[in-house]
Amino acid sequence: MGLRSPRADLVGLVLLAGLGGLFAIFFVLPFLGLGERAASDGRVWELATSEAVRRALTLSLWTSLLSTLLAVIFGTPVAYWLSRTRVRGRALLEAAVDLPIVLPPTVAGVALLTAFGARGLVGEPLAEMTGIRLTFTATAVVMAQLLVAAPFYVRAARSGFAAVDPQLERVAYTLGASRVETFLRITVPQARGALLAGIVLCWARALGELGATLIFAGSLEGRTRTMPLAIIDAFERTSLGLSGAVSMSLILLVVAFVVLVLFRLATPDAPDATAARATQADR
Numbered sequence: 001m002g003l004r005s006p007r008a009d010l011v012g013l014v015l016l017a018g019l020g021g022l023f024a025i026f027f028v029l030p031f032l033g034l035g036e037r038a039a040s041d042g043r044v045w046e047l048a049t050s051e052a053v054r055r056a057l058t059l060s061l062w063t064s065l066l067s068t069l070l071a072v073i074f075g076t077p078v079a080y081w082l083s084r085t086r087v088r089g090r091a092l093l094e095a096a097v098d099l100p101i102v103l104p105p106t107v108a109g110v111a112l113l114t115a116f117g118a119r120g121l122v123g124e125p126l127a128e129m130t131g132i133r134l135t136f137t138a139t140a141v142v143m144a145q146l147l148v149a150a151p152f153y154v155r156a157a158r159s160g161f162a163a164v165d166p167q168l169e170r171v172a173y174t175l176g177a178s179r180v181e182t183f184l185r186i187t188v189p190q191a192r193g194a195l196l197a198g199i200v201l202c203w204a205r206a207l208g209e210l211g212a213t214l215i216f217a218g219s220l221e222g223r224t225r226t227m228p229l230a231i232i233d234a235f236e237r238t239s240l241g242l243s244g245a246v247s248m249s250l251i252l253l254v255v256a257f258v259v260l261v262l263f264r265l266a267t268p269d270a271p272d273a274t275a276a277r278a279t280q281a282d283r
Contacts, residue, residue, distance in 0.1 A: 034253065037246045048247040055222050056230035057251060063138060063226065064206035067145035071153045071202050076195075079157035080183070084166070094158075101151045108148050109215025116143065116216075140217035141224050145206035153202035160194025161187060193267050200263050204256060227252050 038044045047053060082094060100108055116123040116134045127133050134140050164187050172182040188195065210228040217224040219233060227248055234244035 031253070034246060034250055037242070038250055041243050041246065043243040044247045044250070047244045048251060052221065052230065053244075053248055053251070056225055056227045056248070059138070059141070059222075059224075060207055060226040060228075060252075061255075063141045064145060064149075064203055064209075067142045067149060067206045068153070068199060068203040070142070070146055071150035072199060075150050075154040076157060079154045080161050080187070082154075083158045083161035097154050098151050100148050101155070105148055105209065105211030106215060109144060109212035112140075112144060112147060112212060112216040116140075135216060136218040136220060136224060138217075138224060141213055141226060144212040144216045145209045148209055148212050149202045149205040152205050153198035156194050156198025156201060157191065160191030160198070163194070164190040196263060196267050200259065203259070207252065207256065 078097065082090065082097070113120060113135070115121050116126075118124065118127060118133060118135060123134055134143065168186055168190070169182050172186050173179075177185070208228055209226070210232070213224070213226060214229060214232075219225045219229040221233075225233065231245045231248050234241065234248065
């Protein structure tokens with residue numbers, strides 16, 4: 001094996017630095033553009049405190065938080081079961097759970113409409129029996145967010161549970177702990193990093209949901225118009241224009257950034273811990 005050439009090493013370092021620098025510039029420039037526009041346009045800060053923006057932000061926050069809570073409540077048992085079961089066809093079940101991640105959001109919206117719309121598979125008999133219509137309501141917003149965002153939590157939680165050594169659970173059973181007690185006191189703390197990461201990903205996806213919400217819930221101001229929909233509306237139907245879109249985009253950017261920073265402060269070693277458990281589980 002020949003000696004490495006210093007010139008080849010230098011070329012490699014320059015190439016890596018160049019590619020990495022271009023990649024970083026590509027991601028930084030859009031946010032610099034938002035900041036520059038906000039600094040030069042006096043309307044941006046005025047529009048950020050308008051009533052329409054406050055309503056859209058309030059709706060986005062509480063619906064995304066509710067959809068994330070529902071994802072945790074109903075998705076945690078599914079994630080745990082998928083991490084422990086070895087039944088035939090498990091791959092198909094996992095693919096079905098992950099399907100909304102790869103589907104265009106508009107397809108998810110159409111699917112919701114055909115299932116829960118006024119003439120949908122479930123929506124029509126529900127409306128006939130109870131008079132309840134789900135479309136174009138805040139409930140529809142939550143349903144759309146839940147469908148597209150919940151798989152992100154389930155996927156992360158499934159990986160976290162799979163990294164927990166089952167032997168720890170068996171030891172707890174032999175010591176007299178119930179399955180629920182073992183899950184809450186042994187399994188969940190061991191998978192804490194992955195669970196928190198899944199919650200953040202799920203919430204972020206719900207907060208930014210657009211396509212499925214637009215088709216299934218519409219864009220009714222004060223009722224179903226979330227921040228992403230309000231940004232589109234600022235371009236298309238109002239006099240807010242780019243200034244309004246920039247102001248709302250900055251608000252969402254700040255909210256998401258603060259949440260991510262708080263998450264990193266709360267779980268500084270989450271990725272390392274999760275990786276270590278995954279390695280231990282594979283041995």
